[in-house]
Every structure is written in structure tokens, then in C-alpha cells.
Amino acid sequence: MTILVTGGAGYIGSHCVQHLMSHGHSVVVFDDLSTGYERFVLSPHFVKGNTRDKALLVKTIQDFHVTAVMHFAASCYVGESVNEPGKYYGNNVYGTLQLLDAMRETKVSQLVFSSTCATYGVPQTLPLTEEHPLNPISPYGKTKRIVEMMMEDYSLAYGLNYVALRYFNAAGADSTGKLGEAHEPETHLIPLVLQTATGKRKNIQIFGTDYDTPDGTCIRDYIHIVDIAEAHRLALTYLTAGNSSDVFNLGTGHGFSVREIIQACEQITGKPIAVVEAPRRPGDPAKLVANAAKANKVLGWKPAFGELTEIIRTAWQWEQQVTELPSLSR
Ligand SMILES: NC(=O)c1ccc[n+]([C@@H]2O[C@H](COP(=O)([O-])OP(=O)(O)OC[C@H]3O[C@@H](n4cnc5c(N)ncnc54)[C@H](O)[C@@H]3O)[C@@H](O)[C@H]2O)c1
Known part of the structure; x- marks a missing residue:
């Protein structure tokens, strides 16, 4: 199985790449290095590119015989999204639309998506279950919810099989010392x-x-980065076993x-x-x-x-x- 990991040079994506490779998967990292780092790319297969470039996504999927996708690439500062919503709708929504179409064109149907607890908005009840109403209050949270809705529609129309993982607060680092959190600016x-x-x-x-x-x-609710990586691996196993698309919270x-x-x-x-x-x-x-x-x-x-x-x-x-x-x- 060859997995395309968008955003694989970032904090969470790079830990997932390491985890997938340690479980014997072949991984292709697709990242524009806008907030990620080339030294975090642990796979020998790296394509520097932006998800808005559908032709490059199609070529990458074909060149590497990609069979599934994990999609981390996004702009992810809540505060910035309030001041620059266009950047968030462009990168997170339009960029993902290009990815979904590239997958459709190449007949790759399995996708694990980085969603967020920001899709819930202000909690009405706690702890938050997946059934809680979805009322995101920031443009960032709204872009993630829109992507979830896009995946629902692509699933019905084109047979996309997806898992959306709604993470709470990712934290920690892997024990080898090669990877860790390095956002600029840091807000966590x-x-x-x-x-x-x-x-x-x-x-x-x-x-x-x-x-x-x-x-x-x-x-x-703080969740260790390696536990997030393991959830992605399990989500992919779930999809490859033929299970239907679904959404899961990740927190402790x-x-x-x-x-x-x-x-x-x-x-x-x-x-x-x-x-x-x-x-x-x-x-x-x-x-x-x-x-x-x-x-x-x-x-x-x-x-x-x-x-x-x-x-x-x-x-x-x-x-x-x-x-x-x-x-x-x-
Ligand atoms: N960090 C958290 O606590 C948290 C919580 C919930 C959800 N998430 C989601 O997890 C994902 C990863 O977050 P992170 O903390 O690792 O952020 P990050 O900024 O470290 O990683 C994002 C990566 O995506 C790349 N990227 C961004 N836009 C791109 C594009 N259009 N094309 C190609 N590459 C692009 C960046 O260069 C970077 O390497 C994001 O989708 C984020 O919304 C993170």
C-alpha cells in the first residue's frame, strides 16, 4: 500500500509518516513547506507542491501508484483565520476540492482527513460526542466542516470512502528526537x-x-501525537477492510x-x-x-x-x- 500524505512535513503529518513507515507502509509526502520543514520529511519520496495544483497531485498519485491518501495540509491558526478568511477558504476548502478531484480522476477512493474539535463550536454538552451539533465559530473551524460536507457529497456521488478524525489538542513529540512541534508563530x-x-x-x-x-x-483535552498517528493507521485499516465512511473524535x-x-x-x-x-x-x-x-x-x-x-x-x-x-x- 502506498499512501500519499499531504502536509507530511508538518507537525502531525511528519509523525504520521514516521508511524506509517514503521508499520511497513510506503509513503509519499506532498507538502509546499509553507509551514512545514524539509528536515521533517522522513520518507525518501517527497514532492514539493501545493494541493491547489491538481495536475501535480494527479501526476504524483500516478507516478507513485498511490492507493490511499491522508490529508493534513491546511492553514491552521484560528486567530489568523478570523483576520484572513480568504487564505483559509482558499487553502483548506479549494485545496481539498482539488485533492478530491485528483483522487476521483485517478480512482483512489480512500481518504483519512484531519478534522478538528473546532467543528463543534461552543459546547452545549460535555464531553463532546460526534452527535453534538456542529456550529463552528471561526473561519478555520468552518473550513474543516465544509470539507467534511464535501467528503459526504463525494462519497454519495463518486464512492469516496473517508474517515474524518476530529482531533482535540495535539501535543508531545516522538521519542527518537527527530520530530516535534515547531509552529511559527507558536500558538499552542x-x-x-x-x-x-x-x-x-x-x-x-x-x-x-x-x-x-x-x-x-x-x-x-490534550492528546499525544503518536496516539493521533496510530488512530490514522487504524482509520486506514478500517477503510481498507471495506467499512463505510465515518467521523471520529480523538481525545483522551x-x-x-x-x-x-x-x-x-x-x-x-x-x-x-x-x-x-x-x-x-x-x-x-x-x-x-x-x-x-x-x-x-x-x-x-x-x-x-x-x-x-x-x-x-x-x-x-x-x-x-x-x-x-x-x-x-x-
Ligand atoms: N495541531 C493541532 O492540535 C490540531 C488539532 C486539530 C486539527 N489539526 C489539523 O491537523 C493538520 C496538521 O496540523 P499541524 O499542527 O501538523 O500543522 P502544520 O502547520 O505543522 O502542518 C501543516 C503542513 O501542511 C503544509 N501545507 C499547508 N497548506 C498546504 C497546501 N495547500 N499544499 C501542500 N502543503 C500544505 C505545511 O507546509 C505543513 O507542512 C491540519 O489540517 C490541522 O488543521 C491540528
């Missing part, structure tokens, strides 16, 4: 806190300390507040972390926690790195090493 809490521990940042801002949560700060079901994350990072790094309290950001729900029972039951997926300490320990290992690198040049 755990790397930001750890960069404060290394001295790369002066302090960590807590946006909102008056939420209706036990310590007043937002609660999120445990929520941690911003203050709890900071405390855990202080314990693991042994360093004090300076905190600045700031007002709430618009659009941040107090609590987002997954019910991932469906992925467990149907895909047989169970997080192996369920402990927060393991997530932070691997992220810290990576963060210390990355500060010693001259640069992460693309």
Missing part, C-alpha cells in the same frame, strides 16, 4: 509554556482567569486547565514559569473535552500515552533539543 499552550522554561520566552500569558472552571482557567476524555498544565510543566522541567494574567480571548470556550468512545469501539483505538506527564515529558525533550539547533530552516 504546551510548547509556549516549555519555551518559557527554556528562556526563549519571558512569560506565559493566561487568557482569562474568571471562567466557570475550578481554577478559573480554560480546560482542554480528560481535561486539564491552563494552570494545571503550567504546574505540570514546572514539575517536569524543574524550572519556575513566569505567568502574566490577561483578559479572555473572544471565542475561547471554557471547556473542551472529547468523548472518544466511538473511536475506541469502532477503530479499536485507545490512547497509549494517556498520562499528561508523558505528553509533557516528550514535548520537553524536543523543546530542549530544538533550542540547541542553529535553526529549523525549511
Whole structure:
């Protein structure tokens, strides 16, 4: 089986490539390196290109005899999507439309898609199940929901078989030290806190300390990157076994507040972390926690790195090493 991985030079995509290759799959990475890094491309097969280039996608699928696709390539900053929605509709929606048409033209019908808990919007009930109403509030979340709807329609019209995985907060790094989180700018809490521990940042801002949560700060569900990679592998196995298209949450079901994350990072790094309290950001729900029972039951997926300490320990290992690198040049 040869798998085309779009966005395979990015944080989550590169970990999935490594995981798939370690399970004997042949992988072709397709990435424009807009936010990813060539040094993260672990497969010998790399095509530098943008998903909006359908002809290049078709050629890549044909040249490498691709049999399935995992689609990570996207713009993924919630805040930026509010200020630059056109970039998000262009890259995430139009880029995916080109990919779906390239798959249709080449008769590749299996697709695993990176969706997000941002498709739910503000939770009405917790933990969030796949049945929760879908009311995304940011352009980013809306583009992911639109792609889910496009896949539903392509499935009915053209026989596309897809799995959409709605991740909660991806975190951590693989244990080999080759890969880790390196977004520019970084917006995710755990790397930001750890960069404060290394001295790369002066302090960590807590946006909102008056939420209706036990310590007043937002609660999120953090999931280890290798567990996400394993869910992709299982989703592909599910599709190749002939099962029908579906959507699954990926989370641990445990929520941690911003203050709890900071405390855990202080314990693991042994360093004090300076905190600045700031007002709430618009659009941040107090609590987002997954019910991932469906992925467990149907895909047989169970997080192996369920402990927060393991997530932070691997992220810290990576963060210390990355500060010693001259640069992460693309
Ligand atoms: N990080 C999270 O916590 C999280 C949570 C939910 C969903 N997701 C989704 O997971 C996916 C990967 O996220 P990430 O954190 O690894 O981001 P990332 O920015 O590290 O990776 C995205 C990769 O896609 C590439 N890319 C972007 N647009 C492209 C295009 N049009 N054509 C080709 N390559 C393109 C980038 O160069 C990069 O390598 C995204 O689809 C994101 O929306 C991430």
C-alpha cells in the first residue's frame, strides 16, 4: 500500500509518516513547506507542491501508484483565520476540492482527513460526542466542516470512502528526537509554556482567569501525537477492510486547565514559569473535552500515552533539543 500524505512535513503529518513507515507502509509526502520543514520529511519520496495544483497531485498519485491518501495540509491558526478568511477558504476548502478531484480522476477512493474539535463550536454538552451539533465559530473551524460536507457529497456521488478524525489538542513529540512541534508563530499552550522554561520566552500569558472552571482557567483535552498517528493507521485499516465512511473524535476524555498544565510543566522541567494574567480571548470556550468512545469501539483505538506527564515529558525533550539547533530552516 502506498499512501500519499499531504502536509507530511508538518507537525502531525511528519509523525504520521514516521508511524506509517514503521508499520511497513510506503509513503509519499506532498507538502509546499509553507509551514512545514524539509528536515521533517522522513520518507525518501517527497514532492514539493501545493494541493491547489491538481495536475501535480494527479501526476504524483500516478507516478507513485498511490492507493490511499491522508490529508493534513491546511492553514491552521484560528486567530489568523478570523483576520484572513480568504487564505483559509482558499487553502483548506479549494485545496481539498482539488485533492478530491485528483483522487476521483485517478480512482483512489480512500481518504483519512484531519478534522478538528473546532467543528463543534461552543459546547452545549460535555464531553463532546460526534452527535453534538456542529456550529463552528471561526473561519478555520468552518473550513474543516465544509470539507467534511464535501467528503459526504463525494462519497454519495463518486464512492469516496473517508474517515474524518476530529482531533482535540495535539501535543508531545516522538521519542527518537527527530520530530516535534515547531509552529511559527507558536500558538499552542504546551510548547509556549516549555519555551518559557527554556528562556526563549519571558512569560506565559493566561487568557482569562474568571471562567466557570475550578481554577478559573480554560480546560482542554490534550492528546499525544503518536496516539493521533496510530488512530490514522487504524482509520486506514478500517477503510481498507471495506467499512463505510465515518467521523471520529480523538481525545483522551480528560481535561486539564491552563494552570494545571503550567504546574505540570514546572514539575517536569524543574524550572519556575513566569505567568502574566490577561483578559479572555473572544471565542475561547471554557471547556473542551472529547468523548472518544466511538473511536475506541469502532477503530479499536485507545490512547497509549494517556498520562499528561508523558505528553509533557516528550514535548520537553524536543523543546530542549530544538533550542540547541542553529535553526529549523525549511
Ligand atoms: N495541531 C493541532 O492540535 C490540531 C488539532 C486539530 C486539527 N489539526 C489539523 O491537523 C493538520 C496538521 O496540523 P499541524 O499542527 O501538523 O500543522 P502544520 O502547520 O505543522 O502542518 C501543516 C503542513 O501542511 C503544509 N501545507 C499547508 N497548506 C498546504 C497546501 N495547500 N499544499 C501542500 N502543503 C500544505 C505545511 O507546509 C505543513 O507542512 C491540519 O489540517 C490541522 O488543521 C491540528
